[in-house]
Amino acid sequence: MPTRINIGPVHPSTHGVLRLVADVEGDTITNLEPHIGFLHRGVEKLVETRMYMQSPPYMEKLDYVAPLAMDDAYVATVEAALGIEVKERAMYVRLIQLELQRIASHLFFTGALCNDMGLMFTMFMWCFEDRDRVLDLLAQTTGQRMFYVSMRLGGVTLDLPPDFADNCNEFLDYMEKRLGAYENFMEKNPVFMERMKGVGVLTSQEAKDLGVTGPVLRASGVPYDVRKAKPYYVYDKLHFEVQTDNRGDNLARYRVRIMEIRESARLIREALRQIPEGDAKGMPVKLIGPAAKNRTVTVSRECPRGEAMMYMVADPQKPYRLSIRSPNFVNLSALPHMAKGHRLGDLFAIMGTLDLVMACVDR
Amino acid sequence: MIDSLIIYSVLSPIASWWQAWTGSGSVLLYSAAIIIYAIAVMIMISIFAYIFGWVERKVIAKIHHRHGPTYVGKYGILQNLADIIKLLAKENITPANSDRLLVKLAPILLLAIPTFLILLLPLSQSLQATNLGLGLLIIFVIIAFLPLAVFIAGFATGNKFADISAQRSVLMLVSYELPMVIVVAAIALAAGSFNLASIISAQAGFTYFAIAMPIGLFVFFVAMLAEMERPPFDLREADSELIAGWLTDFSGPYYAIALFIDYTKVFLGSLLIAMLFLGGWLGPVLPGVVWLILKAFIIALFVIIIRAATVRMRIDRILRFGWTWLLPLSLLNLILVYILFAI
Secondary structure (H helix, E strand, C coil): CCEEEEECCCCCCCCCCCEEEEEEECCEEEEEEEECCCCCCCHHHHHHCCCHHHCHHHHHCCCCCCHHHHHHHHHHHHHHHHCCCCCHHHHHHHHHHHHHHHHHHHHHHHHHHHHHCCCCCHHHHHHHHHHHHHHHHHHHHHCCCCCCCCEECCEECCCCCCCHHHHHHHHHHHHHHHHHHHHHHHHCCHHHHHHHCCCCCCCHHHHHHHCCCCHHHHCCCCCCCHHHHCCCCCCCCCCCCCCCCCCCCHHHHHHHHHHHHHHHHHHHHHHHHHCCCCCCECCCCCCCCCCCCCCEEEEEEEECCEEEEEEEEECCCCEEEEEEECHHHHHHHCHHHHHCCCEHHHHHHHHHHHCCCHHHHHC | CHHHHHHHCCCHHHHHHHHHHHCCCCHHHHHHHHHHHHHHHHHHHHHHHHHHHHHHHHHHHHHCCCCCCCCCCHHHCCHHHHHHHHHHHCCCCCCCCCCHHHHHHHHHHHHHHHHHHHHHCCCCCCCCCCCCCCHHHHHHHHHCHHHHHHHHHHHHCCCHHHHHHHHHHHHHHHHHHHHHHHHHHHHHHHHCCCCHHHHHHCCCCCCCHHHHCHHHHHHHHHHHHHHCCCCCCCCCCCHHHHCCHHHCCCCHHHHHHHHHHHHHHHHHHHHHHHHHHCCCCCCCCCCHHHHHHHHHHHHHHHHHHHHCCCCCCCHHHHHHHHHHHHHHHHHHHHHHHHHHHHC
16 A cells, blocks of 8 residues: 655655655655746746747746746747847857856756755755856846846847956866866765766657656657757857767766766857957847747757747737747656665656756746 | 662663762662763763764855854854754744644654663763663664654644654664664674673674674664665655755754754764764773763764765655665674674
8 A cells, every 4th residue: 555645845855846646655756746836936927928038037036947948949039930030140159158058057957866866955056056157157248146137039138358368268177177077076986976977858759759858868868959950150160079978867967967067168269269250249129129020939958958939929019929839847757767666765866867947847 | 678679660770870979879879870970961962972073064154165053152152052042032833733742752862862872872981870681772762863853853743744753663673673683783793792891892802793893883873864764865854855854844942952863963973973983982091981982072073074075865766775785784884793703
């Protein structure tokens, strides 16, 4: 006779307000059911009542660990609907900002994962120290540390400052060194490896069937990355590898993210070398913008947590309808499948490797 | 008649010690002596717990690249006092579906066991409540009740997380108790006695058992970490899994007691390791009890650093680790000690 326990919505490691109803026999999970909606704000409806460029602040609060990624997805959707071309230099600036954001987000993941596994705050504090340096860099190019609202139609608010390339390269050198130290710290710990290897395995077929995206999908051996599959901005001009791992377990999901930090660093270095001179400034925010050219558009973006897709039905002055495909929502739906049969302690390790942000799940 | 009763009781060594010291044999005086000694030891435990609590916060903060407590008192030394006062001032909530008697008794039982054990330990050549011939055996008999007390506390609150914590407690008992006792047997073999004072005097002249049996030290230290509910074996109060395990529904003063129990257990574990492996009170210049507590504190520092360096083990892995690593290692240690000391 299994015991039914209620985990959350207030629990130390549910990453926000997620409620899990778990049936456990002793310590083993026999059934798991996520209950969501505690953070539902009705963003999709709210957007319908706002002018196009009034909505980016709402979009940033979807994924508060990587706000710029969601901001970019929304602004790109609006640009597609209004038929606005992005300036060449602005593309590079956006790419650099997005990759910096990816590094920050994956650092957050690494720290939070160790927290979920019982290493209280050591890794978390170290990763936050480095993430802080990324936020400083982002503050130099966007003016803000956390919620940027820096994307404008056709460009960005602020161009890169003159000493940005040096600061950025210096940080990336530092980051690569630190990353090696972190890998040593975690992967040479037999307890850590024991809890990562072979836990929460998602085969590539299962991953495809469940519709997971991003690092979770790539860790199951499917080399799908929107940056390569449907290149946007200048991703097709730059060189990077899609990081995959065939094991599909916790370790693979963690490894893929660590490798992606390295790839992002490579992308930023290359983009900083290639960035053309010119103007990156976007259009100023006006309540009355240009009228929409395309009635319906769908834009997908590779966010740190997976593929975010935005479908918009455009009206002349504001969106008629916006639908957001949240990568977190789909990844969360794979959790019951992955956690079944595992120990209660592993449930949180698996959830940690999914890297959920509940604000994005509930929208 | 009273004299014969005392002789057959556990307290006979205290009686003889008191008699030798004062030259009188009154029962009232024995009791008074024991009570005074117990109060002194309680004060010592409290001071250790307080300083350990502060050092733990500071050391972990340094590892985290934080500052730790800074505002309350110099270097935040009074922060723990402020926390205790806050907890004592809070309301004690007993959940409706809990066993009211057991909820009140379990923390007391949990505090009583390690405190009683520290009372039984000889703190220096002269500072000891009792000199039991089978002291080592009695200590490890009583220590086995600790996880059972956690089990009682877990089931008493009626919380489901506490239930899981209680189950884990018993599972862990099965995995580390046996290797620990086998190491203790090796120590008794090496010292030729179960008496703690003779075990320590057998280590005189820097022939510490830590040097003679490093494998035994490793096994015993790991088992003690599990006994103390310290990471990576803090499965009973796994904060990221079970919220706080058996502590989930404890609040106010009872939670303060639970924190105190935690530190008392660390003190007990460190004292035991210092006595059995590091020569206890043996050391030059300083008085014996200072050496003992110094050694205990160094061991406690290792406990803190391990907390900041490793993730939590999983329950089935602990069982496997206990039976496939600790048990064979402890047996190997026993054989080596037999070859080294007995032949």
